[in-house]
Amino acid sequence: MSYISTGVEYALHCLLFLIDQPDGATPPSTRDLAVLQGVSADYLAKLFTRLQQADLIVSREGAMGGVRLARAAADISVLDVVVAIDGDRAFFDCQEIRGRCALFGDAPPAWATRGTCSIHAVMIEAERKAKAALAAHSLADIAGRVAANAPVELGTMAAQWLSDRAARRKPGRPTRPLDKQE
């Protein structure tokens, strides 16, 4: 399976649309974002709770609630999102095979299990290189590259779509008496 889950992909795509949201307006809901991206709303909601626990977003509960970036897009790295969604799962989990070597019988000598396994060390180094690459890109960076390849009206189109969708929410409309319904 791939190292980076599709959950991370969903989250990143959605987070890009949270950039440049006006501060006062009602924030987009996770359902709005899910429909916008064509992904499962329930699943995305679960992903966003993890983003919230990692302090990448702040959420407002209740009607007219929603979600917004916790800090500037330039201060959220791709690695932040990966760790928030997938946890800091290991690139490679060492089974400590060196201790099981038949040369040692049942009791491996101390020098055999001291320090980190030489093979493991290589994997750790590769993992660090990969994570450094992920940490080097922020949400703002990616958004800039997306904008460079898209027509200028994309930003306003997205903002319009989200605000339309927010305006369509109608909390607290009790079911009208039947005689007054149209």
Added chain:
Amino acid sequence: MSYISTGVEYALHCLLFLIDQPDGATPPSTRDLAVLQGVSADYLAKLFTRLQQADLIVSREGAMGGVRLARAAADISVLDVVVAIDGDRAFFDCQEIRGRCALFGDAPPAWATRGTCSIHAVMIEAERKAKAALAAHSLADIAGRVAANAPVELGTMAAQWLSDRAARRKPGRPTRPLDKQE
């Protein structure tokens, strides 16, 4: 799950013991290696067929057969082993979410799906960094680092163990007539 399977770990540990095997002697069998490492023999055999398909080892079939490195340990990188065992599986498989965006309706415009996804590009870069790190280490490098942390007699102990084990193989001893059994 982790990106690098435990199969790679098994293979690497075993390959280290194939370094410095004398050329003329009977090569170690995969079962020998499995016992030496305390690992499932059947599973390891399956792994070694993949190493053979990747031309990292050469195998000799039949009795007194076995396995040996196909080239110098300095010319086999960790990445070679990873690719041979796990295949070149993707770090991240892009679902092309950008094409599903509700802004586009059913027909995403050409500019939206042209080139590689900006998010995917970041992942590809991280993957290349990781693979470069894996490619930078050879079997010989690792063996050198293992030897540096172990007593000097480790090498001869391992060679002794393997040649003892090879000597114990007794192909072609037919079951003796009952009257001659002890």
Added chain:
DNA sequence: GGAAATCTACTCGGATACCGCGTGTCCGAGTTATGGTGG
């Protein structure tokens, strides 16, 4: 003494079982804004 038969120990590859985990769904609980209702 040499050829054939026999037996053992390999590699190779397919079939299959097990199981953890990523993906996705469903639902109840708690929270909050809105609109209607009654005093």
Added chain:
DNA sequence: CCACCATAACTCGGACACGCGGTATCCGAGTAGATTTCC
């Protein structure tokens, strides 16, 4: 006019179903060396 209530739209989090793929086991087929047997 104001307090209250019902309702809708959220977030949060647990429970659970499903399927894929890594790990592991088993077994038959083919191959090759060693030993015995037989001519």
